[in-house]
Amino acid sequence: MNRSREMPQCGTAPYRLRSVLRAPWLWKFSDGPNIAIPFAQVPFHEPVALNSSQEYHAMTFLKSPPATPDAVADEYAATISGSSLPKYRIPEASSDRRAVFDLVRDELFMDGNSRQNVATFCTTYADDEVRRLMDLSIDKNMIDKDEYPQTAEIEMRCVHMLADLWHATKSWKTTGCSTTGSSEACMLGGLALKWQWKKRREAQGKPTDKPNFVCGPVQVCWAKFARYFDVEMRQVPLSGDATGLRPEDLARYCDENTIGVVATLGITFTCVYEPVKALAGALDALQANVGLDIPIHVDAASGGFVAPFIQPDLEWDFSVPRVKSINASGHKYGLAPLGVGWVVWRSTQDLPDELIFRVDYLGGDMPTFALNFSRPAGQIIAQYYMLLRLGREGYRHIQQECADTAQALADGLAKIDELEMIYDGRGALPAVCYKLKHPETAGFTLFDLSDQVRMRGWQIASYKLPAGREETIVQRVLIRRGVTRDMAAMLLEDIRHAVAHLTKNPVPHSTAGPTFHHD
Numbered sequence: 001m002n003r004s005r006e007m008p009q010c011g012t013a014p015y016r017l018r019s020v021l022r023a024p025w026l027w028k029f030s031d032g033p034n035i036a037i038p039f040a041q042v043p044f045h046e047p048v049a050l051n052s053s054q055e056y057h058a059m060t061f062l063k064s065p066p067a068t069p070d071a072v073a074d075e076y077a078a079t080i081s082g083s084s085l086p087k088y089r090i091p092e093a094s095s096d097r098r099a100v101f102d103l104v105r106d107e108l109f110m111d112g113n114s115r116q117n118v119a120t121f122c123t124t125y126a127d128d129e130v131r132r133l134m135d136l137s138i139d140k141n142m143i144d145k146d147e148y149p150q151t152a153e154i155e156m157r158c159v160h161m162l163a164d165l166w167h168a169t170k171s172w173k174t175t176g177c178s179t180t181g182s183s184e185a186c187m188l189g190g191l192a193l194k195w196q197w198k199k200r201r202e203a204q205g206k207p208t209d210k211p212n213f214v215c216g217p218v219q220v221c222w223a224k225f226a227r228y229f230d231v232e233m234r235q236v237p238l239s240g241d242a243t244g245l246r247p248e249d250l251a252r253y254c255d256e257n258t259i260g261v262v263a264t265l266g267i268t269f270t271c272v273y274e275p276v277k278a279l280a281g282a283l284d285a286l287q288a289n290v291g292l293d294i295p296i297h298v299d300a301a302s303g304g305f306v307a308p309f310i311q312p313d314l315e316w317d318f319s320v321p322r323v324k325s326i327n328a329s330g331h332k333y334g335l336a337p338l339g340v341g342w343v344v345w346r347s348t349q350d351l352p353d354e355l356i357f358r359v360d361y362l363g364g365d366m367p368t369f370a371l372n373f374s375r376p377a378g379q380i381i382a383q384y385y386m387l388l389r390l391g392r393e394g395y396r397h398i399q400q401e402c403a404d405t406a407q408a409l410a411d412g413l414a415k416i417d418e419l420e421m422i423y424d425g426r427g428a429l430p431a432v433c434y435k436l437k438h439p440e441t442a443g444f445t446l447f448d449l450s451d452q453v454r455m456r457g458w459q460i461a462s463y464k465l466p467a468g469r470e471e472t473i474v475q476r477v478l479i480r481r482g483v484t485r486d487m488a489a490m491l492l493e494d495i496r497h498a499v500a501h502l503t504k505n506p507v508p509h510s511t512a513g514p515t516f517h518h519d
């Protein structure tokens, strides 16, 4: 009898043997030709001697282990892989973690490639150290300030560093907090303005039921603030070639019910800055003329981490006395990972005490001013890392590199006959904004152009300008850390080809439309 043929084969071993085969290191061969017994059943003092034939077979087993449920298991042959993933009901059965991981990861292939998303202001590149810090803090809730006092300390360090960056006097005494992003930060800034105004009005015995704020083309978070907190939004429509709020507009729109003026440093739609100092000057004149003392909140969602580094002479921050609060997105040009924003007040007097809640059930007397409660701490810690790691020098280099890339892209785009630049990357955010020179006769829209370059993986935002210029469709490209000069050159080439293609192949019945939401 050929003994080797009688040895258990992969996947064919009788059940009794299979369980033994799972642990080949526990085997001892008996003298019989085809019986293996586990070491566990051998008295431990008994030496295990193998003859040469047994050794040969033992080696054979060790070299090609027999089948086990684990060995034959394959992510793509697991039960859960055999049908489309559940969408409406939690499945009854548990599944193998690796199989589910692969399946969920594979779903994500349908998403775009974030590095080619030039529609977003948000961070799409992370240092390995940021990933490690995020991982280390995955279990930390930033609201538990008593349990994680060092995280709370780090949050305040960031606030004071930003207050200093934005020229607050006695920056170490200013107040502020982290948020989930600029939207929450804007709402907190708006709420503080509303409460300050309300207190002033009540002290004068005047009604407080019709608050308003005045702004130019703001991001949607301000429309949310208006609706959620019952404040009228007086958005000054754009006229002529204007891209934002103009100082001369203010006197017409402000009145005694104006809680504040919102100026945007880096308008979402065109990326240009509103002239904060000139707006403050117009409000100074208003105060001199009619006695209205109206504060400014600067929504510096993007510009707050750009202007101080590459436009250091621009006066837009706490150096302008009328500016009472500023917000910025850590997760945009602050270069922190997604999920962190900041709001800072000029001084503690500018944040009404009534808005601060004190909670004691987490183990201490903790002040909180936020729309959320529990929130991950990792983004705050990663922001602190970025501030330390890059320093002012690093931020300056990165933002300048982005601005140079944006300008090079703008120069290339300006040479495409069909396009007309609105913002060429000079003087404000590292970005470009343009429109079709002759939209009526072009034979295609910018939405078609967005669709066309999407085939190469690029996501470019196309949308209407806000109230007053809604007939103008523009396209905007944001250059952030990680959008390299080489990528911008490839993008330019792809836009050039797409425009040439669409010019030769007009889209008379185009159904392409906006799919983009500003973030």
Ligand SMILES: Cc1ncc(COP(=O)(O)O)c(C=O)c1O
Pocket: 121, 180, 181, 182, 183, 184, 186, 219, 221, 264, 266, 267, 268, 299, 300, 301, 302, 329, 341, 518, 519
């Ligand atoms: C000027 C401005 N403010 C606020 C926001 C909202 O910021 P976040 O996405 O961080 O909530 C944005 C987003 O693009 C913005 O551009």
